[in-house]
Each structure stands twice: as C-alpha cells, then as structure tokens.
Amino acid sequence: MTAQANKIAHLPVNLPRQPAHLIKSDAEALTVAKQVASEIAKEAALRDQERRLPRKELDLFSSSGLWGITVPKEYGGAFVSNKTLAEVIAIVAEADPSVGQIPQNHLYMVEGLRLDGSDFQKKYFFELVLQGVRFGNAFSEIGTKSVNDVKTKLTPTNSGYFLNGKKFYSSGALLADWVPVVAKDEHDNTVVAFVPAGAEGLTIIDDWSSFGQRTTASGTTILENIFVPSEYVLPHHLAFDRPTTMGPIAQIIQAAVDTGIARAAFKDTLHFVRNYTRPWIDTDLEHGYEDPHTIKDIGDLQIRLHATEALLARAGEYIDEAQRNPNEDTVAEASIAVAEAKVLSTETALLAGSKLFELAGTRSTLGEYNLDRHWRNARTHTLHDPVRWKYHAVGNYSLNKVNPPRHPWI
CATH class of the missing domain: 2.40.110.10 (Butyryl-CoA Dehydrogenase, subunit A, domain 2)
Known part of the structure; x- marks a missing residue:
C-alpha cells in the first residue's frame, strides 16, 4: 500500500446513517427483502405521481443490509447466489421499480471491485458497503457516437x-x-x-x-x-479484457427489475378484474372475472410470468458457475442465459402493463388509480438495452457458435 493509500485507509469514516444490518445468508436476504418491500410499496404510486424521491425508503433499503449481500465472504459479506440477488431485486422492484433500480449500479460496482479492485480498494470500499454506504453512478453520456463513447x-x-x-x-x-x-x-x-x-x-x-x-x-x-x-x-477495462461476469451481473439486475414490474402489473390486473370489471353485454354472466376470454388472457399472462421467473433464476445459476470457474465458455453461457431472461422479462413487463387496461376496462385508466405507471415504468426501464440485440446474440450463439461481445449491456 502506498503512503497515500495508507493515509486514506486510516481516515475516520463518517457514516451518513446508522450502520446497516449484516445479512449472513441467502435465506435471510430473501426474508429481509420481503419485509423491506412491504414498507416500500405503501406510497409507491403516490411517489410516482408527485415525483417524490424515495429518501426514507432508500434509507430503509440500504440499512437493511441488502446492498451488501454480494460482498465476498472473505471481506465479511454473505456473497449470496445470483439467483438470490435477482430475486431480491425483483421483490423490491415489484413494490417500487424505481427503488428496485437504484442499487443496480451500486451492485455493479461491488462486482467490479471484487474482480479488479486492489487489496486496499476491496478492504476499504467493502467495509463501507457493509456499513450501508451507497454508490450511485455517473456512467452514461449523451451527444456521443454510442453509449460506450466516453468523453469524461x-x-x-x-x-x-x-x-x-x-x-x-x-x-x-x-x-x-x-x-x-x-x-x-x-x-x-x-x-x-x-x-x-x-x-x-x-x-x-x-x-x-x-x-x-x-x-x-x-x-x-x-x-x-x-x-x-x-x-x-x-x-x-480489465473486467472486459478477459472473460468475467461483469456484463451478466449488470444485465441480470435489469431483468430482475423488469420481472418485478411484470409482477406488479399482473397483481393489479387480478385485483381490478376481481373487484371492479363488469361482464360484457353479450353474455349473461354475473361478474367480469367469469368472462372466458378474460380468463384465457389471465392464464396466458400467468404462464409468461412464470416462464420469466424461471429464466431469471436459471440465469442466476449460470452466473454462479461463471463466477466459480470464469472462462470463455462459462461466461458466454452466462451472458446468453441472461439475454434470454432479459428478452422475456422485457416482453412480459410490457405486455402485462398493457393488458391490464384491456382486461380491467376503461375505469382502470382513471388517474386516481395511477395504474399506467406499470407500463410507463416498463417502457422506460426496458430501453436500457434493446432486446432486438439480445435475440441476435442468442441466435448467433445457437446457430453459429459465436460468443456474445463483452460489455455491460450483454
């Protein structure tokens, strides 16, 4: 360690909040995520309407210890499986996808430090993360040739x-x-x-x-x-000069957010149809939820959501293997598995957000319900990386045995 690093390492750390809870296992992470989500969900629709930043919700989220669950065990973290990581994000994103998205770049940087951080950086920053310190991001620029064209x-x-x-x-x-x-x-x-x-x-x-x-x-x-x-x-740059899980980690979190959005839209569809939707005039049905066409579409959405969740969990397992044994083959397999999950989570979230209104009826469009936030959130978040290129990566890998490129968007 250099003299400057030694000086930095011994600076007192003024934590902005009380130290976070230390999560010790995958099971605990999932339990805590459900507890946090139940609180975050309470005013999610109102925050969206008012564009009110989730300050207290974010403090709750980070103090819960969930922002530190991917810190390696040798530095005091739980280093949960990526299947668990994805499910934690999906649980929180179902409650409020804005809150679910915010730690994406934080978790991305924890992985970056794990892969290429110096001994000082790992010790210093992992300790901060476990205490509840949050990383934001200043990554993307506008007005450049492409997303990876950096002028800073x-x-x-x-x-x-x-x-x-x-x-x-x-x-x-x-x-x-x-x-x-x-x-x-x-x-x-x-x-x-x-x-x-x-x-x-x-x-x-x-x-x-x-x-x-x-x-x-x-x-x-x-x-x-x-x-x-x-x-x-x-x-x-070292994370992409060799095969690593840097890209798949970034992408599985994005897919998890979209999965959470799809869950929320589907949940609100069920609630509205069961409680408010009227039967169509060409039937003699008593309730809207008895409509056979509605029932068919609900079944279709449920199947797509279950398939999305299954691909998300599968992608996490592929990343776990690539972390244990990183090489060209395992990392490519992980990237492709995540791409498949990203395609389906994107399409399911958008479909669920749109079908909600078709099945629930005109009343569901009223501002008092703010149900359009599901589609708006899905459409906005899924623009992070175009799924048309995911299809290309999966097809090229399957047909021509061409590994996907290495960058944060695959």
Whole structure:
C-alpha cells in the first residue's frame, strides 16, 4: 500500500446513517427483502405521481443490509447466489421499480471491485458497503457516437488525477454517498473514479423528466476539476479484457427489475378484474372475472410470468458457475442465459402493463388509480438495452457458435 493509500485507509469514516444490518445468508436476504418491500410499496404510486424521491425508503433499503449481500465472504459479506440477488431485486422492484433500480449500479460496482479492485480498494470500499454506504453512478453520456463513447477524462497530477466531464442518466447519484464515475485515463483506458458525495467540483442536478421510473434519483452530473486520489481509481477495462461476469451481473439486475414490474402489473390486473370489471353485454354472466376470454388472457399472462421467473433464476445459476470457474465458455453461457431472461422479462413487463387496461376496462385508466405507471415504468426501464440485440446474440450463439461481445449491456 502506498503512503497515500495508507493515509486514506486510516481516515475516520463518517457514516451518513446508522450502520446497516449484516445479512449472513441467502435465506435471510430473501426474508429481509420481503419485509423491506412491504414498507416500500405503501406510497409507491403516490411517489410516482408527485415525483417524490424515495429518501426514507432508500434509507430503509440500504440499512437493511441488502446492498451488501454480494460482498465476498472473505471481506465479511454473505456473497449470496445470483439467483438470490435477482430475486431480491425483483421483490423490491415489484413494490417500487424505481427503488428496485437504484442499487443496480451500486451492485455493479461491488462486482467490479471484487474482480479488479486492489487489496486496499476491496478492504476499504467493502467495509463501507457493509456499513450501508451507497454508490450511485455517473456512467452514461449523451451527444456521443454510442453509449460506450466516453468523453469524461482523468488527467494525471500529483498523487492522483483531476476529473472533468458531464454525465446523464446518473441513477441514484442524488441520494448516494459515493459517485463512481466512468472516465478515460491518460492511456485511453476505461476506468472508474470513486468520488465522495459533496466533493468540491461535483454537481448533481435533479432534472430527470422521463414519464417512467420517475423517482430513480437520476439526473445530470457535472464534474469540474475534481481531485481523485490514485487509490480511488479502478481499472475497469480489465473486467472486459478477459472473460468475467461483469456484463451478466449488470444485465441480470435489469431483468430482475423488469420481472418485478411484470409482477406488479399482473397483481393489479387480478385485483381490478376481481373487484371492479363488469361482464360484457353479450353474455349473461354475473361478474367480469367469469368472462372466458378474460380468463384465457389471465392464464396466458400467468404462464409468461412464470416462464420469466424461471429464466431469471436459471440465469442466476449460470452466473454462479461463471463466477466459480470464469472462462470463455462459462461466461458466454452466462451472458446468453441472461439475454434470454432479459428478452422475456422485457416482453412480459410490457405486455402485462398493457393488458391490464384491456382486461380491467376503461375505469382502470382513471388517474386516481395511477395504474399506467406499470407500463410507463416498463417502457422506460426496458430501453436500457434493446432486446432486438439480445435475440441476435442468442441466435448467433445457437446457430453459429459465436460468443456474445463483452460489455455491460450483454
């Protein structure tokens, strides 16, 4: 460890909240997720209507210990299976998909640290994570040629770098304790600079105006001559220079959020049809829920949802194997399994969000119910990565034995 790192490692850590609960097993993680979700769900529709950021809900979520469940066991974490991780996110996302999405980049960076963090970075940041510290993100930029075209730069200086750039889609950054920033270093390598909230030169603007996922604490991040010690820079390009689970981890969390949205839409469909929907005039039925066409469509949605959940769990198992034995074959298999789950979770969430109104009827469109949030959330969140390219990856792998590319979107 360098003298600078040693100095940093012994700085007192002022935690923004009470230390988080320490989760010790997969079973405990699932139990806690259900408890957290029951609280988060209470005002989810109202938060969406008012665009009210989930401050207390996020504090509950992170203090529960669920943000630390992928920290490796040797650093004090539970390192739960990826099947469990995906189910935890799906449970929370069913309650509120904005809250379910916010830890996506936090968990992504925990995996990045596990794969390529220095001994200092692992010890320092994993300890913070287990205590409930939250990572946001400042990854994506707009106005560039493609999503992986990064203009944000790290310029070397004494004992570190100066960071300059501008980011968009900074999900979670407004309510984060640290903001990991994707940048290019002096060698044009992709790195991640860890910037503490409140750092001089860091500005996060609450300007997220999408019609869906309204309360993900996203917005614009401006980075102006921020000093970043060398010890806070992660060589992120290494995760894609070799076969790793970096991409599949990113994607399974996205699929889990969509699965949660699909569950929520289906649940509200059942409730509305059972309690409010009238039978059609061309029948002599007493209740709308007796309509044979409605029953058929409900059955179809249930089957698709169960298939989505099964593919999500299967994808988690493939990632587990790739983490145990990372190589070209296992990582490709994991990426393809996640792509399959992502396709079905996208299509099921969108279908469930739309079918809700068809089956429930005109009354379900009234603003007092705010049921359109399910489709809005699904349509917004599923735009993170186009499923048409997932189909291509799966087909090319199956037909031509071509492994999928290595990046965070596959």
